Amino acid sequence: MLEVSHLRKVYGSEETGNVAVGDLSFVVGEKEFVCILGSSGCGKTTMLRCLSGLAPATSGQILVEGSPVDGPPEDLAYVFQDYSRSLLPWMTVERNVSFPLRYKGMSKQEAKIATADALDAVGLGDRTKAFPWQLSGGMQQRVAIARALAYRPRVLLMDEPFASVDAQTRSDLEDLLLGIWERYAVTIVFVTHDIDEAVYLADRVLVLKAPATVTTVADVDLPRPRDQITTKALPEFARLRSELLSALRH
Numbered sequence: 001m002l003e004v005s006h007l008r009k010v011y012g013s014e015e016t017g018n019v020a021v022g023d024l025s026f027v028v029g030e031k032e033f034v035c036i037l038g039s040s041g042c043g044k045t046t047m048l049r050c051l052s053g054l055a056p057a058t059s060g061q062i063l064v065e066g067s068p069v070d071g072p073p074e075d076l077a078y079v080f081q082d083y084s085r086s087l088l089p090w091m092t093v094e095r096n097v098s099f100p101l102r103y104k105g106m107s108k109q110e111a112k113i114a115t116a117d118a119l120d121a122v123g124l125g126d127r128t129k130a131f132p133w134q135l136s137g138g139m140q141q142r143v144a145i146a147r148a149l150a151y152r153p154r155v156l157l158m159d160e161p162f163a164s165v166d167a168q169t170r171s172d173l174e175d176l177l178l179g180i181w182e183r184y185a186v187t188i189v190f191v192t193h194d195i196d197e198a199v200y201l202a203d204r205v206l207v208l209k210a211p212a213t214v215t216t217v218a219d220v221d222l223p224r225p226r227d228q229i230t231t232k233a234l235p236e237f238a239r240l241r242s243e244l245l246s247a248l249r250h
C-alpha cells in the first residue's frame with residue numbers, strides 16, 4: 001500500500017542544509033495502523049509532508065499503491081495537529097467538510113451524502129450549520145477528521161492530531177478513530193509523542209531517531225477491539241510501553 005525506500009530530505013543544499021530525514025525505509029500494509037514515535041525535531045512532520053507530496057524528497061522513493069508520489073496523491077488525506085488553522089472559520093462545519101470534495105470530482109449529491117456520512121461517523125451530525133469557532137477543540141478536530149474521511153482516502157496521514165486537547169477528549173478521540181478505522185478500512189500512519197497512545201492504537205510502532213531513521217519496530221499484538229481500561233492493564237501493554245520508552249531514550 002505505502003512503500004518508503006531510502007527517503008532523504010534536506011532543507012537547503014546537501015552540503016550546508018538541514019538534514020531532516022536521513023535514510024528512511026518502511027512499508028505499511030493495506031488497512032494497517034502504524035504509529036510513528038520520535039523525539040521533537042527528528043523529522044516526523046517532514047516525513048509526512050514528503051509522503052503526502054506536499055514537500056519533494058531530496059532522494060529515495062515513495063510509492064502509494066505502486067505509484068510514485070510526485071504531488072498530493074488522490075487517495076490520501078492529511079489531518080494536522082492544529083485544527084484551529086486547518087478549518088476555515090467563515091465556513092460552516094458542513095462546508096468545511098464538503099468543499100474539498102468537488103476537487104475530487106464528486107457530484108453535488110455525492111458530496112452531500114459523503115459529508116453527512118462523515119459528520120455522523122464523528123458524532124457531529126447535529127452540528128452541521130455551526131461555525132468552527134462555536135465548537136470545542138475536540139469537536140473541531142472531529143470536523144477535521146470528518147473532512148479527511150469524506151474524501152474517502154485509502155491512506156490517512158495524521159500528525160499528532162490529539163496533542164492539543166485535554167486527556168479525556170483525547171481518549172474519546174482515540175476510540176472514535178479506532179471505530180472509524182475499522183468502519184472505513186483505511187490505512188493509517190499516525191505520528192505521536194505519546195507512547196501509550198501509540199501502543200493503544202497501532203498494529204505496529206516505528207521509533208525514529210534524528211535525522212529520521214527507523215531504530216526500532218514493535219509489533220503490537222494486543223487484542224481488538226481495544227478498551228482504554230482493560231487494554232492498558234494488560235501485561236503486554238506494559239511490556240511494549242517499556243520497550244518503546246527505552247528505544248526512545250537510546
Ligand SMILES: Nc1ncnc2c1ncn2[C@@H]1O[C@H](COP(=O)(O)OP(=O)(O)OP(=O)(O)O)[C@@H](O)[C@H]1O
Pocket residue numbers: 011018019020038039040041042043044045046047
Ligand atoms: N521548512 C523548513 N526549513 C528548514 N528546516 C526545517 C523546515 N521544516 C523543518 N525543518 C527542520 O527539520 C528538522 C525536522 O523537523 P520536523 O518538523 O520534521 O520534526 P518533528 O519530528 O516533526 O518535530 P516535532 O515533533 O517537534 O513536531 C528540524 O531540525 C527542523 O528545524
